[in-house]
Amino acid sequence: MRIVLFAPCFDDTLLPATPQAVVRLLERLGHEVIYPEAQTCCGQWHLAAGYRREAAALSRRFTDVFTAAAARADAIVTPSASCAVTVRRADPDLAVHELSELLVDVLGVTDVGAEFPHRVAYHPTCHALRGLRAGDRPLTLLRAVRGLELVPFGRAEECCGFGGPFAMKNADTSVALVADKVGHLTESGAEVVCAVDDGCLLHIGGAMSRLRSGLRVMHLAEILATPAGGPT
Template structure:
């Protein structure tokens, strides 16, 4: 299968290890992964903020860049949700590329039929299902099934797991008080699990949670679940 990595802005600029982890996992499973250098922002920030016209060139570039691949995989629930939900509304002829764009767990579980990727991570981990992955992509238990198959990993249930962490992009800036209260609740729940790590499908949410945990002195460290899956057994 010819797969293209849609790394997303936040991963490319701040968390490049997550993109490398996706490549490691897929190559371990025998697939070729390419990184089209023409890719850029998917336009999520623009569309979410009301600048739909400004998002159109970015959408067109995505469609042009990723045309011709069997699958496009992105380690970000929010950016993949942008492609799958917004693109058909903004550019009607984007359908073919949109249909082949997946969040990592969708590609692994639904397309490749894999839950055990040959990973090992001997730590206590709890999983936070981020809002875009949970409510827009409807990832369900796919990420959890992948984590449950990791050797040595103890997956701990997170109380109130489906509650938002309070990030929400510009929501955290425009509604800092409410966002901070939501974050405090999420961090308390994470600490109560006794986990060493909190995993998620979005590094943006993990950055928000990680900041809250560090200020509260919580022991859990944020980690993208792709980086757990990249740890070979």
């Protein structure tokens, strides 16, 4: 298949390893990845901050760019549940798939040939859990990774406190939420925290670093892109 990659501006600016991992993974599975260089923000952060007019302008531009790209491809994928939800609400006709949706529902793949011999805790982000309703797709993919041990942790479905601008406008509440989240993750005995939204992972990772928890964060794409016998 020819698959268009929507790399969220958050990743493009701060965490490019995530979209790069998506490319490696899909190419390893035999697919061609197209990256529209004209792509920009989908408008999610502007919308969350209350800048609806600016968000609408970005959304229209996004639709134009990706409608043109989709005309010569079979699917659109993004490694962000929150951005996928934003785009779907703005333009239901533009079929943007979050990575686990693309793999499980569109490509029909659950075992991507990855190997990652570590204890992993999966954090179901709010957008993945409640907006996207990703269900157990990410967990299904993780369970098929060789050597990976999924570790449960307390109150997993509670918010980590990120929420984009929420973390800045309501800093005290955000810090309290992430402290609870990190406490449960630390008690779980996990080595790695995994999610499908890099904003949440950056927030959790920052808190873990300040608390010297010893855990590290990785996007689902990074784990799935690790081939059998590759570095972990």
